[in-house]
Amino acid sequence: MTLSAAGAIAAATWPAGDYGSVVKGTMTVQARHPRLLRLTDPPSILGHQCIGCRRVAFPPDPYGCEGCGSLSGDLEEFVLEARGTVRAVATVHRHHQPSPATPFTVAVIELTGGPVIKAIVAGTGVGVGTEVEGVLVQDVEDDVGDILVDLQFRVMA
């Protein structure tokens, strides 16, 4: 399945619950990156904060803090709002895998919570300075009908 704005799933139809996966009827909806996303409405991004130096980072790290060397046990989950401002944008015309289908648009997004991430922005009208918000997009459906979702962004209304 191609990734597009049309493939976006209304997150509101899902029950809020544990991050990583939620059960919807008999189907499991699983995040492609379960350690990085909370499948809430709206979706949230998971980073970490070091209790030693207070540094907030994304992605969350299983090994230790780059700021002060604290062990991973001192890194606390830090929930980031999936909202931010586009700092840079590029339309990708060549890709080494069939998915996502080209062309697709990737942006550097400065999250309102501080960290800067890169993600696909679905739809049109994105440029430097555009405000964007996270949206869960169906990625693939496996043999037993379970759905894998991933985070993309879209231009805020």
Place this chain on the structure above:
Amino acid sequence: MNETNLLKDRPVYVVGIGLHRYQRRSDTTYVELGLTAARSALSDAGITWPDVEAAYTGTALLGMGSSRIMLSRLGATGIPMTQVENASASGSSSVAQACLEVASGRSDVVLALGVDKPRGGLGAAPSQAGIENLESGTVVPFTHFALLASEYMHLHGVSAEQVAKVALKNHRNGASNQYAQRQKVRTLDEILAEPISGAMTRLQCCPVGEGAAAVVVASEDGIRRLHLDQSRAVRVAASVTRTEGLYDAGVGIDAALTAETGSAAFHQAGLEPSDVDVLEVHDAFAIEELLYAEALGLCSPGEAASLIESGEFDIGGRCALSPSGGLLAMGHPIGPTGTGQIVEVTRQLRGEAGSRQQRGAQIGLTHMVGIGAVCVVHLLVSE
């Protein structure tokens, strides 16, 4: 930082250079590639293999144990040989290790080689580190740099055509370099065709092929003992390696790391950016040359694009930037690339670069960044 400067206490000179042309992957073995460059460097230095006391091979893609099977074909002298892997900067790091070995006094004459053959994918270790990221798989290097281009163009009001003029210059330089993988003068229209990602088109992305580059470095004792031609020797005034630190969110790591490494190198050499006559930078993607010219202090932030346009960075301009054709035209076979930069700058500082000669060049710089991120800068001086 440790202020001990081994290169000052015991100077190190580049005394021999050699290349195997960078080219598309072929049936030529890496042994053949490496031996061609090594023999050429020995002959250029006017020495024989038994004069060489140690060898470092910069390679990222060959797999373990590449040096001895190759270099023993010059004679199995039993000298210490070590492979050096530092991603795109592997060849630069082989030179850095060779310089350190000579400066430390352990050896008088050391070979630094870079050799590689591309395989499917680069097999970069950071992708196997077990650190998940949202963009994994969708943001490959050309998109990473296309995003930096987007930010740069927006911040400084620079157009895609202006960025493309980096490639226009480097393809022109590469056209007169017999060792370059791409040896064709291109028009701006050709360069702007075939979009890959954002502003980056096919001809604004480097080719990754195969090849080899070799450098012989020696101490003053070595030069005297072997009666080498001191007038063709080029002194290594600085050799600095740094890795990525922690920068503010959103700061471009490649340029920030380059600025730190360049600054440390100028400090080590007692030189200023304005002293540089000729330099080779990691222009794997056209936008990088603008970022690094600014990060190295050659000009102010946002100024590089207009200086490229006005010919200031041409051969014959105020400072020749990527006279070999750079990674964009000479090519980026990974292991050889950083070693090959030393070859080109040495040729320039000797005044032996033919039609690509930057007249009167006395001070040169080489710069590579690599996945990790690492950065290696060398400053070379003809005296």
